[in-house]
Amino acid sequence: MNTxxxxxxxxLAAFAATPATAQELYGTLKKVKEKGExxxxxxxxxxxxxxxxxxxxxxxxxIDLCDKIVDKVKADLKMPxxxxxxxxxTPQTRIPLLAxxxxxxxxxxxxxxxxxxxxIDFLAVTYITGTKLAVKKGSGIKEIEDLKGKAIGLALGTTxxxxxxxxxxxxxxxxxxxxxxxHPQGWLALETGRxxxxxxxxxxxxxxxSKSKDPSKYEVVGRFLSYDPYGIxxxxxxxxxxxxxxxxxxxxxxSGEMQKIYDKWFNPGPTNIKMPISADLKKAxxxxxxxx
Amino acid sequence: MAMKYNWDWSVVLCRAPEQAAAxxxxxxxxxxxxxxxxxxxxxxxxxxxxxxxxxxFDWIVSGLGWTVVVSIFAWxxxxxxxxxxxxxxxxxxxxxxxxxxxxxxxxxNVPLLVQMFLWFFVVPELLPKETGHFLKRQLPLPxxxxxxxxxxFYHASRTAEQVRAGIESIPRGQTxxxxxMGLTTPQVYRYVLLPVSYRIIIPPLTSDFxxxxxxxxxxxxxxxxxxxxxxxxxAEYTFNIFEVFTVTTVLYMLITLIVSTIMRFVxxxxxxxxxxALGGN
Numbered sequence: 001m002n003t004x005x006x007x008x009x010x011x012l013a014a015f016a017a018t019p020a021t022a023q024e025l026y027g028t029l030k031k032v033k034e035k036g037e038x039x040x041x042x043x044x045x046x047x048x049x050x051x052x053x054x055x056x057x058x059x060x061x062x063i064d065l066c067d068k069i070v071d072k073v074k075a076d077l078k079m080p081x082x083x084x085x086x087x088x089x090t091p092q093t094r095i096p097l098l099a100x101x102x103x104x105x106x107x108x109x110x111x112x113x114x115x116x117x118x119x120i121d122f123l124a125v126t127y128i129t130g131t132k133l134a135v136k137k138g139s140g141i142k143e144i145e146d147l148k149g150k151a152i153g154l155a156l157g158t159t160x161x162x163x164x165x166x167x168x169x170x171x172x173x174x175x176x177x178x179x180x181x182x183h184p185q186g187w188l189a190l191e192t193g194r195x196x197x198x199x200x201x202x203x204x205x206x207x208x209x210s211k212s213k214d215p216s217k218y219e220v221v222g223r224f225l226s227y228d229p230y231g232i233x234x235x236x237x238x239x240x241x242x243x244x245x246x247x248x249x250x251x252x253x254x255s256g257e258m259q260k261i262y263d264k265w266f267n268p269g270p271t272n273i274k275m276p277i278s279a280d281l282k283k284a285x286x287x288x289x290x291x292x
Numbered sequence: 293m294a295m296k297y298n299w300d301w302s303v304v305l306c307r308a309p310e311q312a313a314a315x316x317x318x319x320x321x322x323x324x325x326x327x328x329x330x331x332x333x334x335x336x337x338x339x340x341x342x343x344x345x346x347x348x349f350d351w352i353v354s355g356l357g358w359t360v361v362v363s364i365f366a367w368x369x370x371x372x373x374x375x376x377x378x379x380x381x382x383x384x385x386x387x388x389x390x391x392x393x394x395x396x397x398x399x400x401n402v403p404l405l406v407q408m409f410l411w412f413f414v415v416p417e418l419l420p421k422e423t424g425h426f427l428k429r430q431l432p433l434p435x436x437x438x439x440x441x442x443x444x445f446y447h448a449s450r451t452a453e454q455v456r457a458g459i460e461s462i463p464r465g466q467t468x469x470x471x472x473m474g475l476t477t478p479q480v481y482r483y484v485l486l487p488v489s490y491r492i493i494i495p496p497l498t499s500d501f502x503x504x505x506x507x508x509x510x511x512x513x514x515x516x517x518x519x520x521x522x523x524x525x526x527a528e529y530t531f532n533i534f535e536v537f538t539v540t541t542v543l544y545m546l547i548t549l550i551v552s553t554i555m556r557f558v559x560x561x562x563x564x565x566x567x568x569a570l571g572g573n
Contacts, residue, residue: 096534118298156528157525157527162528162529180514180515192417193428
Protein backbone atom coordinates (compact mmCIF):
# COMPACT_ATOMS: atom_id res chain seq x y z
CA MET A 1 0.00 0.00 0.00
CA ASN A 2 2.72 2.38 1.05
CA THR A 3 4.69 1.85 -2.14
CA UNK A 4 1.64 2.43 -4.31
CA UNK A 5 0.88 5.62 -2.52
CA UNK A 6 4.49 6.71 -2.98
CA UNK A 7 4.32 6.12 -6.72
CA UNK A 8 1.07 8.04 -6.92
CA UNK A 9 2.51 10.99 -5.05
CA UNK A 10 5.62 10.93 -7.22
CA UNK A 11 3.48 10.89 -10.36
CA LEU A 12 1.38 13.80 -9.16
CA ALA A 13 4.48 15.76 -8.23
CA ALA A 14 6.00 15.11 -11.63
CA PHE A 15 2.79 16.15 -13.35
CA ALA A 16 2.57 19.34 -11.35
CA ALA A 17 6.17 20.24 -12.23
CA THR A 18 5.54 19.90 -15.98
CA PRO A 19 5.24 23.31 -17.69
CA ALA A 20 1.82 24.27 -18.98
CA THR A 21 2.93 23.70 -22.60
CA ALA A 22 3.60 20.08 -21.59
CA GLN A 23 6.17 19.75 -24.38
CA GLU A 24 9.15 17.59 -23.79
CA LEU A 25 12.40 19.51 -23.72
CA TYR A 26 15.14 18.59 -26.19
CA GLY A 27 18.43 19.88 -27.54
CA THR A 28 19.86 23.03 -26.03
CA LEU A 29 16.98 23.70 -23.62
CA LYS A 30 17.15 20.15 -22.26
CA LYS A 31 20.91 20.45 -21.77
CA VAL A 32 20.50 23.82 -20.02
CA LYS A 33 17.79 22.42 -17.74
CA GLU A 34 19.88 19.38 -16.81
CA LYS A 35 23.16 21.21 -16.25
CA GLY A 36 21.58 24.22 -14.56
CA GLU A 37 23.68 26.60 -16.64
CA UNK A 38 23.73 28.20 -20.07
CA UNK A 39 27.08 28.91 -21.76
CA UNK A 40 27.37 32.10 -23.81
CA UNK A 41 30.26 32.30 -26.28
CA UNK A 42 31.42 35.85 -26.97
CA UNK A 43 34.07 37.69 -29.01
CA UNK A 44 36.60 39.80 -27.17
CA UNK A 45 37.41 42.60 -29.62
CA UNK A 46 34.47 42.91 -32.01
CA UNK A 47 33.65 46.53 -31.25
CA UNK A 48 30.83 47.35 -30.58
CA UNK A 49 29.16 43.94 -31.03
CA UNK A 50 30.96 41.98 -28.34
CA UNK A 51 34.10 43.18 -26.63
CA UNK A 52 35.66 43.34 -23.20
CA UNK A 53 34.41 46.51 -21.51
CA UNK A 54 36.15 48.75 -18.99
CA UNK A 55 35.02 46.47 -16.16
CA UNK A 56 36.59 43.41 -17.76
CA UNK A 57 33.26 41.84 -18.72
CA UNK A 58 31.96 41.28 -22.26
CA UNK A 59 29.62 44.04 -23.41
CA UNK A 60 28.12 45.17 -26.71
CA UNK A 61 25.15 45.11 -29.04
CA UNK A 62 25.14 41.32 -29.50
CA ILE A 63 25.71 40.73 -25.78
CA ASP A 64 22.66 42.85 -24.93
CA LEU A 65 20.56 40.79 -27.34
CA CYS A 66 21.87 37.52 -25.92
CA ASP A 67 21.08 38.72 -22.39
CA LYS A 68 17.45 39.20 -23.47
CA ILE A 69 17.38 35.67 -24.88
CA VAL A 70 18.88 34.26 -21.68
CA ASP A 71 16.17 36.08 -19.67
CA LYS A 72 13.53 34.30 -21.74
CA VAL A 73 15.26 30.95 -21.23
CA LYS A 74 15.15 31.57 -17.47
CA ALA A 75 11.45 32.44 -17.63
CA ASP A 76 10.47 29.52 -19.89
CA LEU A 77 12.39 26.95 -17.86
CA LYS A 78 11.23 28.55 -14.59
CA MET A 79 14.84 28.79 -13.48
CA PRO A 80 15.35 32.36 -12.27
CA UNK A 81 18.73 31.44 -10.77
CA UNK A 82 20.06 29.80 -13.94
CA UNK A 83 23.84 30.16 -14.05
CA UNK A 84 25.20 32.06 -17.07
CA UNK A 85 28.76 31.14 -18.02
CA UNK A 86 30.70 33.28 -20.48
CA UNK A 87 33.37 31.75 -22.72
CA UNK A 88 35.52 33.79 -25.15
CA UNK A 89 35.61 32.54 -28.77
CA THR A 90 37.51 33.50 -31.96
CA PRO A 91 36.52 33.29 -35.64
CA GLN A 92 38.31 29.93 -35.77
CA THR A 93 36.77 28.42 -32.63
CA ARG A 94 33.23 29.74 -32.61
CA ILE A 95 31.69 27.07 -34.87
CA PRO A 96 33.43 23.94 -33.49
CA LEU A 97 32.79 25.04 -29.89
CA LEU A 98 29.10 25.49 -30.62
CA ALA A 99 28.84 22.22 -32.56
CA UNK A 100 30.57 20.18 -29.84
CA UNK A 101 28.42 21.63 -27.06
CA UNK A 102 31.04 23.75 -25.25
CA UNK A 103 28.93 26.86 -25.80
CA UNK A 104 25.16 27.05 -26.27
CA UNK A 105 24.81 30.39 -28.02
CA UNK A 106 27.35 32.64 -29.81
CA UNK A 107 27.14 36.40 -29.44
CA UNK A 108 29.54 38.31 -31.67
CA UNK A 109 29.71 39.49 -35.25
CA UNK A 110 29.20 36.34 -37.28
CA UNK A 111 28.06 36.56 -40.88
CA UNK A 112 25.01 34.41 -41.54
CA UNK A 113 25.79 32.38 -44.66
CA UNK A 114 24.54 29.15 -46.16
CA UNK A 115 27.81 27.20 -45.89
CA UNK A 116 28.02 27.90 -42.17
CA UNK A 117 24.40 26.82 -41.78
CA UNK A 118 25.46 23.30 -42.75
CA UNK A 119 27.10 23.07 -39.31
CA ILE A 120 25.19 25.50 -37.09
CA ASP A 121 22.07 27.66 -37.23
CA PHE A 122 21.44 31.40 -37.10
CA LEU A 123 18.74 33.46 -35.42
CA ALA A 124 17.21 36.50 -37.16
CA VAL A 125 19.53 38.99 -38.88
CA THR A 126 20.59 41.58 -36.31
CA TYR A 127 22.99 43.70 -38.34
CA ILE A 128 23.74 44.30 -42.02
CA THR A 129 27.15 45.22 -43.34
CA GLY A 130 29.58 44.29 -46.12
CA THR A 131 33.22 44.32 -47.15
CA LYS A 132 34.84 47.69 -47.87
CA LEU A 133 38.38 49.03 -48.05
CA ALA A 134 40.24 51.24 -45.60
CA VAL A 135 43.05 53.29 -47.16
CA LYS A 136 45.31 56.18 -46.28
CA LYS A 137 43.81 59.51 -47.32
CA GLY A 138 45.44 60.85 -50.47
CA SER A 139 46.36 57.39 -51.75
CA GLY A 140 44.12 57.91 -54.76
CA ILE A 141 42.36 54.57 -54.15
CA LYS A 142 38.60 54.88 -54.54
CA GLU A 143 37.55 51.37 -55.58
CA ILE A 144 39.04 47.88 -55.67
CA GLU A 145 39.93 48.46 -59.36
CA ASP A 146 42.46 51.10 -58.26
CA LEU A 147 44.39 48.45 -56.34
CA LYS A 148 45.74 46.79 -59.52
CA GLY A 149 49.22 45.46 -58.71
CA LYS A 150 49.04 46.78 -55.15
CA ALA A 151 49.00 44.99 -51.80
CA ILE A 152 45.87 44.35 -49.75
CA GLY A 153 45.63 43.01 -46.20
CA LEU A 154 43.06 40.31 -45.37
CA ALA A 155 42.33 38.56 -42.08
CA LEU A 156 42.72 34.79 -42.35
CA GLY A 157 39.46 32.92 -41.80
CA THR A 158 36.99 35.73 -42.49
CA THR A 159 34.21 36.07 -45.07
CA UNK A 160 35.97 39.21 -46.33
CA UNK A 161 38.96 37.18 -47.46
CA UNK A 162 36.71 35.00 -49.60
CA UNK A 163 34.76 38.01 -50.91
CA UNK A 164 37.82 40.01 -52.00
CA UNK A 165 39.47 37.04 -53.68
CA UNK A 166 36.36 36.16 -55.65
CA UNK A 167 35.73 39.80 -56.72
CA UNK A 168 39.37 40.14 -57.79
CA UNK A 169 39.11 36.86 -59.70
CA UNK A 170 35.94 37.89 -61.48
CA UNK A 171 37.24 41.32 -62.44
CA UNK A 172 40.70 39.90 -63.19
CA UNK A 173 42.41 42.39 -60.91
CA UNK A 174 45.93 41.39 -59.99
CA UNK A 175 46.31 41.93 -56.23
CA UNK A 176 49.08 41.07 -53.81
CA UNK A 177 47.46 39.43 -50.79
CA UNK A 178 48.91 39.77 -47.35
CA UNK A 179 47.27 37.50 -44.78
CA UNK A 180 47.08 38.75 -41.20
CA UNK A 181 45.90 36.94 -38.10
CA UNK A 182 43.49 39.58 -36.76
CA HIS A 183 42.21 43.13 -37.26
CA PRO A 184 44.83 44.91 -35.10
CA GLN A 185 47.64 43.34 -37.15
CA GLY A 186 45.87 44.17 -40.39
CA TRP A 187 45.64 47.75 -39.24
CA LEU A 188 49.34 47.76 -38.32
CA ALA A 189 50.16 46.52 -41.84
CA LEU A 190 48.21 49.46 -43.30
CA GLU A 191 49.74 51.96 -40.87
CA THR A 192 53.33 50.86 -41.59
CA GLY A 193 52.77 50.85 -45.34
CA ARG A 194 53.10 47.11 -45.83
CA UNK A 195 49.74 47.09 -47.60
CA UNK A 196 47.87 49.79 -49.55
CA UNK A 197 44.44 48.79 -48.28
CA UNK A 198 42.89 46.70 -45.53
CA UNK A 199 39.57 45.00 -46.22
CA UNK A 200 36.92 43.92 -43.73
CA UNK A 201 33.30 44.74 -42.83
CA UNK A 202 32.78 48.48 -43.07
CA UNK A 203 31.47 48.80 -39.51
CA UNK A 204 34.65 47.20 -38.21
CA UNK A 205 36.76 49.53 -40.39
CA UNK A 206 35.05 52.55 -38.83
CA UNK A 207 35.77 51.04 -35.43
CA UNK A 208 39.46 50.55 -36.32
CA UNK A 209 39.76 54.12 -37.62
CA SER A 210 38.11 55.55 -34.49
CA LYS A 211 40.67 53.73 -32.36
CA SER A 212 43.74 54.58 -34.52
CA LYS A 213 46.42 57.08 -33.50
CA ASP A 214 45.30 59.65 -36.07
CA PRO A 215 41.78 58.95 -37.36
CA SER A 216 41.95 61.89 -39.79
CA LYS A 217 44.60 60.08 -41.87
CA TYR A 218 42.38 57.18 -42.96
CA GLU A 219 39.15 56.72 -44.88
CA VAL A 220 36.75 53.95 -45.86
CA VAL A 221 36.25 53.84 -49.64
CA GLY A 222 34.44 52.03 -52.42
CA ARG A 223 31.23 50.11 -52.91
CA PHE A 224 30.15 47.12 -50.85
CA LEU A 225 32.12 44.12 -52.14
CA SER A 226 30.01 41.58 -50.25
CA TYR A 227 26.76 41.30 -48.32
CA ASP A 228 27.31 40.32 -44.69
CA PRO A 229 24.21 39.93 -42.53
CA TYR A 230 25.18 39.19 -38.91
CA GLY A 231 23.35 36.73 -36.72
CA ILE A 232 23.48 35.08 -33.30
CA UNK A 233 24.45 31.41 -33.64
CA UNK A 234 22.71 28.42 -32.02
CA UNK A 235 23.05 24.69 -32.60
CA UNK A 236 21.63 23.08 -35.72
CA UNK A 237 18.46 20.95 -35.83
CA UNK A 238 17.10 22.66 -32.72
CA UNK A 239 13.85 24.43 -33.56
CA UNK A 240 12.99 25.01 -29.89
CA UNK A 241 15.94 27.28 -29.12
CA UNK A 242 15.59 28.94 -32.53
CA UNK A 243 11.92 29.71 -31.87
CA UNK A 244 12.73 31.05 -28.43
CA UNK A 245 15.54 33.27 -29.73
CA UNK A 246 13.61 34.55 -32.74
CA UNK A 247 10.58 35.29 -30.55
CA UNK A 248 12.73 37.51 -28.34
CA UNK A 249 14.25 39.30 -31.35
CA UNK A 250 10.86 39.74 -33.08
CA UNK A 251 9.41 41.21 -29.86
CA UNK A 252 12.33 43.66 -29.63
CA UNK A 253 11.99 44.65 -33.28
CA UNK A 254 8.22 45.09 -33.06
CA SER A 255 8.29 47.17 -29.89
CA GLY A 256 11.04 49.50 -31.13
CA GLU A 257 13.36 48.46 -28.32
CA MET A 258 15.79 47.03 -30.88
CA GLN A 259 16.34 50.52 -32.28
CA LYS A 260 17.09 51.79 -28.76
CA ILE A 261 19.67 49.04 -28.22
CA TYR A 262 21.15 49.91 -31.63
CA ASP A 263 21.46 53.60 -30.74
CA LYS A 264 23.01 52.72 -27.39
CA TRP A 265 25.96 51.01 -29.15
CA PHE A 266 26.22 52.75 -32.52
CA ASN A 267 24.84 56.25 -32.34
CA PRO A 268 27.20 57.55 -31.05
CA GLY A 269 28.01 54.53 -28.87
CA PRO A 270 30.58 54.20 -26.10
CA THR A 271 33.46 54.07 -28.61
CA ASN A 272 32.12 57.10 -30.51
CA ILE A 273 31.56 55.12 -33.70
CA LYS A 274 28.65 57.43 -34.77
CA MET A 275 26.80 55.24 -37.26
CA PRO A 276 23.10 56.07 -37.57
CA ILE A 277 20.98 53.06 -38.49
CA SER A 278 21.04 52.23 -42.23
CA ALA A 279 17.86 52.04 -44.31
CA ASP A 280 18.57 48.36 -44.97
CA LEU A 281 18.82 47.44 -41.30
CA LYS A 282 15.72 49.48 -40.42
CA LYS A 283 13.80 47.55 -43.09
CA ALA A 284 15.25 44.26 -41.82
CA UNK A 285 13.93 45.05 -38.32
CA UNK A 286 10.46 45.68 -39.79
CA UNK A 287 10.43 42.53 -41.91
CA UNK A 288 11.64 40.28 -39.11
CA UNK A 289 9.16 41.62 -36.52
CA UNK A 290 6.95 38.58 -37.09
CA UNK A 291 3.45 38.64 -35.56
CA UNK A 292 2.07 36.06 -33.11
CA MET B 293 24.91 15.40 -25.51
CA ALA B 294 25.52 14.05 -28.98
CA MET B 295 27.48 16.38 -31.20
CA LYS B 296 25.49 18.00 -33.99
CA TYR B 297 27.92 17.99 -36.88
CA ASN B 298 27.86 16.99 -40.55
CA TRP B 299 30.93 14.90 -41.20
CA ASP B 300 32.33 15.08 -44.71
CA TRP B 301 35.80 13.70 -45.23
CA SER B 302 35.78 14.33 -48.97
CA VAL B 303 36.61 18.04 -48.52
CA VAL B 304 40.27 17.24 -47.92
CA LEU B 305 40.41 15.52 -51.30
CA CYS B 306 38.97 18.36 -53.38
CA ARG B 307 40.66 19.29 -56.62
CA ALA B 308 39.64 22.20 -58.85
CA PRO B 309 36.88 20.91 -61.16
CA GLU B 310 38.56 21.73 -64.49
CA GLN B 311 41.93 20.38 -63.34
CA ALA B 312 40.45 17.10 -62.20
CA ALA B 313 38.40 16.74 -65.37
CA ALA B 314 41.46 17.29 -67.54
CA UNK B 315 43.33 14.62 -65.66
CA UNK B 316 40.53 12.09 -65.95
CA UNK B 317 40.09 12.78 -69.64
CA UNK B 318 43.77 12.48 -70.36
CA UNK B 319 44.90 9.34 -68.68
CA UNK B 320 41.79 7.63 -67.45
CA UNK B 321 43.86 6.14 -64.67
CA UNK B 322 42.54 6.87 -61.21
CA UNK B 323 44.07 6.10 -57.89
CA UNK B 324 41.46 4.70 -55.54
CA UNK B 325 40.70 6.81 -52.50
CA UNK B 326 42.65 9.62 -50.93
CA UNK B 327 45.02 7.73 -48.66
CA UNK B 328 47.01 6.17 -51.47
CA UNK B 329 46.81 9.51 -53.27
CA UNK B 330 48.35 11.27 -50.28
CA UNK B 331 51.02 8.62 -50.03
CA UNK B 332 51.72 8.97 -53.75
CA UNK B 333 52.24 12.68 -53.31
CA UNK B 334 52.28 13.48 -57.05
CA UNK B 335 49.68 16.21 -56.73
CA UNK B 336 49.25 16.94 -60.41
CA UNK B 337 48.72 13.51 -61.88
CA UNK B 338 45.61 11.98 -60.33
CA UNK B 339 41.98 12.64 -59.71
CA UNK B 340 40.72 12.09 -56.18
CA UNK B 341 37.11 11.93 -57.29
CA UNK B 342 35.95 14.72 -54.97
CA UNK B 343 35.09 17.96 -56.73
CA UNK B 344 34.26 21.21 -55.02
CA UNK B 345 34.47 24.96 -55.30
CA UNK B 346 38.13 25.19 -54.36
CA UNK B 347 41.05 22.76 -54.72
CA UNK B 348 41.41 22.10 -51.00
CA PHE B 349 43.65 19.11 -51.56
CA ASP B 350 46.10 21.30 -53.49
CA TRP B 351 45.97 23.85 -50.67
CA ILE B 352 47.02 21.17 -48.19
CA VAL B 353 49.85 20.04 -50.49
CA SER B 354 51.03 23.63 -50.91
CA GLY B 355 50.83 24.22 -47.16
CA LEU B 356 52.79 21.06 -46.49
CA GLY B 357 55.40 22.21 -49.01
CA TRP B 358 55.84 25.59 -47.31
CA THR B 359 56.06 23.97 -43.87
CA VAL B 360 58.91 21.78 -45.12
CA VAL B 361 60.71 24.54 -47.05
CA VAL B 362 60.51 27.13 -44.26
CA SER B 363 61.59 24.59 -41.63
CA ILE B 364 64.57 23.27 -43.59
CA PHE B 365 65.92 26.76 -44.40
CA ALA B 366 65.37 27.78 -40.77
CA TRP B 367 67.18 24.67 -39.61
CA UNK B 368 70.19 25.55 -41.79
CA UNK B 369 70.38 28.99 -40.16
CA UNK B 370 69.84 27.48 -36.70
CA UNK B 371 72.58 24.92 -37.19
CA UNK B 372 75.14 27.39 -38.57
CA UNK B 373 74.49 30.28 -36.18
CA UNK B 374 73.92 27.90 -33.27
CA UNK B 375 77.26 26.17 -33.83
CA UNK B 376 79.16 29.47 -33.95
CA UNK B 377 77.43 30.82 -30.84
CA UNK B 378 77.75 27.51 -29.00
CA UNK B 379 81.49 27.36 -29.66
CA UNK B 380 81.81 31.03 -28.70
CA UNK B 381 80.27 30.24 -25.31
CA UNK B 382 83.13 27.82 -24.56
CA UNK B 383 86.03 30.05 -25.66
CA UNK B 384 88.43 31.65 -23.19
CA UNK B 385 87.95 35.28 -24.33
CA UNK B 386 85.46 36.74 -21.83
CA UNK B 387 83.93 39.31 -24.22
CA UNK B 388 83.22 36.64 -26.84
CA UNK B 389 81.59 34.46 -24.20
CA UNK B 390 79.52 37.34 -22.90
CA UNK B 391 78.33 38.25 -26.39
CA UNK B 392 77.32 34.66 -27.07
CA UNK B 393 75.57 34.35 -23.70
CA UNK B 394 73.65 37.56 -24.40
CA UNK B 395 72.53 36.14 -27.76
CA UNK B 396 71.29 32.92 -26.18
CA UNK B 397 69.47 34.67 -23.34
CA UNK B 398 67.84 37.19 -25.67
CA UNK B 399 66.54 34.73 -28.24
CA UNK B 400 65.68 31.95 -25.82
CA ASN B 401 63.74 34.09 -23.36
CA VAL B 402 61.43 35.96 -25.72
CA PRO B 403 58.37 34.00 -26.89
CA LEU B 404 58.54 32.93 -30.54
CA LEU B 405 55.19 34.60 -31.27
CA VAL B 406 56.56 37.93 -30.05
CA GLN B 407 59.79 37.49 -32.02
CA MET B 408 57.79 36.85 -35.21
CA PHE B 409 55.88 40.07 -34.63
CA LEU B 410 59.07 42.06 -33.90
CA TRP B 411 60.94 40.81 -36.99
CA PHE B 412 57.99 41.47 -39.26
CA PHE B 413 56.46 44.68 -37.97
CA VAL B 414 59.13 46.42 -35.88
CA VAL B 415 62.50 45.67 -37.53
CA PRO B 416 61.60 47.31 -40.91
CA GLU B 417 60.59 50.48 -39.03
CA LEU B 418 63.96 50.66 -37.21
CA LEU B 419 66.01 50.34 -40.40
CA PRO B 420 66.77 53.26 -42.77
CA LYS B 421 63.69 54.24 -44.76
CA GLU B 422 64.78 52.70 -48.09
CA THR B 423 65.85 49.40 -46.52
CA GLY B 424 62.59 49.21 -44.59
CA HIS B 425 60.63 49.93 -47.76
CA PHE B 426 62.58 47.24 -49.59
CA LEU B 427 61.76 44.68 -46.90
CA LYS B 428 58.09 45.64 -46.84
CA ARG B 429 57.31 46.10 -50.51
CA GLN B 430 60.03 45.03 -52.95
CA LEU B 431 61.37 41.80 -51.47
CA PRO B 432 59.36 38.93 -52.94
CA LEU B 433 57.57 36.81 -50.32
CA PRO B 434 58.58 39.00 -47.35
CA UNK B 435 56.60 36.97 -44.79
CA UNK B 436 58.35 33.74 -45.80
CA UNK B 437 61.86 35.20 -45.51
CA UNK B 438 60.98 36.82 -42.21
CA UNK B 439 59.64 33.54 -40.84
CA UNK B 440 62.77 31.65 -41.94
CA UNK B 441 65.11 34.20 -40.34
CA UNK B 442 63.05 34.45 -37.15
CA UNK B 443 62.71 30.68 -36.71
CA UNK B 444 66.39 30.21 -37.57
CA PHE B 445 67.66 32.70 -35.01
CA TYR B 446 65.26 31.45 -32.33
CA HIS B 447 66.30 27.82 -32.77
CA ALA B 448 69.97 28.85 -33.06
CA SER B 449 69.86 29.85 -29.40
CA ARG B 450 68.70 26.37 -28.49
CA THR B 451 71.22 24.66 -30.80
CA ALA B 452 73.97 26.84 -29.27
CA GLU B 453 73.14 25.55 -25.81
CA GLN B 454 73.29 21.96 -27.03
CA VAL B 455 76.62 22.52 -28.79
CA ARG B 456 78.01 24.12 -25.63
CA ALA B 457 76.75 21.23 -23.49
CA GLY B 458 78.29 18.76 -25.93
CA ILE B 459 81.67 20.48 -25.81
CA GLU B 460 81.61 20.84 -22.04
CA SER B 461 80.78 17.16 -21.60
CA ILE B 462 84.19 16.25 -23.02
CA PRO B 463 86.79 16.00 -20.23
CA ARG B 464 89.10 19.03 -20.02
CA GLY B 465 92.04 16.63 -20.19
CA GLN B 466 91.45 16.10 -23.91
CA THR B 467 91.77 19.81 -24.62
CA UNK B 468 94.97 20.03 -22.57
CA UNK B 469 96.38 16.96 -24.30
CA UNK B 470 95.59 18.43 -27.72
CA UNK B 471 97.15 21.76 -26.82
CA UNK B 472 100.20 19.97 -25.42
CA MET B 473 100.60 18.23 -28.78
CA GLY B 474 100.93 21.66 -30.38
CA LEU B 475 97.43 22.06 -31.88
CA THR B 476 96.08 25.59 -32.13
CA THR B 477 92.72 26.42 -30.55
CA PRO B 478 90.83 26.17 -33.91
CA GLN B 479 92.50 22.81 -34.48
CA VAL B 480 91.51 21.60 -31.02
CA TYR B 481 87.87 22.34 -31.88
CA ARG B 482 88.09 21.03 -35.43
CA TYR B 483 89.86 17.74 -34.71
CA VAL B 484 89.16 16.91 -31.06
CA LEU B 485 86.13 18.61 -29.51
CA LEU B 486 83.54 19.10 -32.27
CA PRO B 487 83.68 15.65 -33.92
CA VAL B 488 82.79 14.06 -30.59
CA SER B 489 80.41 16.67 -29.22
CA TYR B 490 78.25 16.77 -32.38
CA ARG B 491 77.80 13.03 -32.11
CA ILE B 492 76.85 13.26 -28.45
CA ILE B 493 74.17 15.88 -29.03
CA ILE B 494 72.36 14.17 -31.91
CA PRO B 495 69.35 13.17 -29.72
CA PRO B 496 68.60 16.71 -28.44
CA LEU B 497 69.29 18.10 -31.93
CA THR B 498 66.69 15.69 -33.29
CA SER B 499 64.01 16.98 -30.92
CA ASP B 500 64.91 20.50 -31.90
CA PHE B 501 64.75 19.71 -35.61
CA UNK B 502 61.27 18.27 -35.04
CA UNK B 503 60.44 21.35 -33.00
CA UNK B 504 61.22 23.62 -35.97
CA UNK B 505 58.56 21.90 -38.08
CA UNK B 506 55.98 22.40 -35.36
CA UNK B 507 57.08 25.96 -34.56
CA UNK B 508 56.91 26.92 -38.24
CA UNK B 509 53.14 27.08 -37.71
CA UNK B 510 53.68 30.32 -35.76
CA UNK B 511 54.54 31.81 -39.16
CA UNK B 512 50.83 31.96 -39.91
CA UNK B 513 50.58 34.98 -37.59
CA UNK B 514 52.56 37.02 -40.13
CA UNK B 515 50.84 35.52 -43.16
CA UNK B 516 52.92 32.46 -44.03
CA UNK B 517 50.48 30.09 -45.72
CA UNK B 518 51.92 26.89 -44.29
CA UNK B 519 50.06 23.75 -43.30
CA UNK B 520 48.17 25.13 -40.29
CA UNK B 521 47.26 28.35 -42.10
CA UNK B 522 45.94 26.42 -45.10
CA UNK B 523 43.92 24.17 -42.76
CA UNK B 524 42.34 27.23 -41.18
CA UNK B 525 41.63 28.56 -44.64
CA UNK B 526 39.92 25.33 -45.68
CA ALA B 527 38.01 25.25 -42.39
CA GLU B 528 36.69 28.73 -43.14
CA TYR B 529 35.62 27.78 -46.66
CA THR B 530 33.96 24.46 -45.78
CA PHE B 531 33.39 24.51 -41.97
CA ASN B 532 34.42 20.85 -41.92
CA ILE B 533 36.88 21.88 -39.25
CA PHE B 534 37.36 18.56 -37.50
CA GLU B 535 38.16 16.65 -40.71
CA VAL B 536 40.70 19.21 -41.90
CA PHE B 537 42.57 19.42 -38.62
CA THR B 538 42.59 15.64 -38.25
CA VAL B 539 44.39 15.39 -41.59
CA THR B 540 46.77 18.20 -40.56
CA THR B 541 47.58 16.43 -37.29
CA VAL B 542 48.40 13.22 -39.12
CA LEU B 543 50.61 15.12 -41.59
CA TYR B 544 52.58 16.81 -38.80
CA MET B 545 53.06 13.43 -37.13
CA LEU B 546 54.27 11.96 -40.42
CA ILE B 547 56.81 14.77 -40.87
CA THR B 548 58.23 14.40 -37.38
CA LEU B 549 58.27 10.62 -37.73
CA ILE B 550 60.30 10.91 -40.94
CA VAL B 551 62.68 13.38 -39.28
CA SER B 552 63.25 11.15 -36.28
CA THR B 553 63.81 8.11 -38.50
CA ILE B 554 66.39 9.95 -40.59
CA MET B 555 68.13 11.28 -37.50
CA ARG B 556 68.22 7.84 -35.92
CA PHE B 557 69.86 6.55 -39.08
CA VAL B 558 72.42 9.39 -38.94
CA UNK B 559 73.03 8.63 -35.28
CA UNK B 560 73.65 4.96 -36.00
CA UNK B 561 76.05 5.72 -38.82
CA UNK B 562 78.08 8.16 -36.76
CA UNK B 563 77.95 6.33 -33.48
CA UNK B 564 81.24 6.05 -31.56
CA UNK B 565 81.30 2.84 -29.50
CA UNK B 566 81.42 3.55 -25.79
CA UNK B 567 79.83 7.03 -25.89
CA UNK B 568 76.51 7.88 -24.33
CA ALA B 569 74.66 8.45 -27.59
CA LEU B 570 72.20 5.90 -29.01
CA GLY B 571 70.56 5.30 -25.66
CA GLY B 572 72.85 2.55 -24.36
CA ASN B 573 72.97 0.38 -27.48
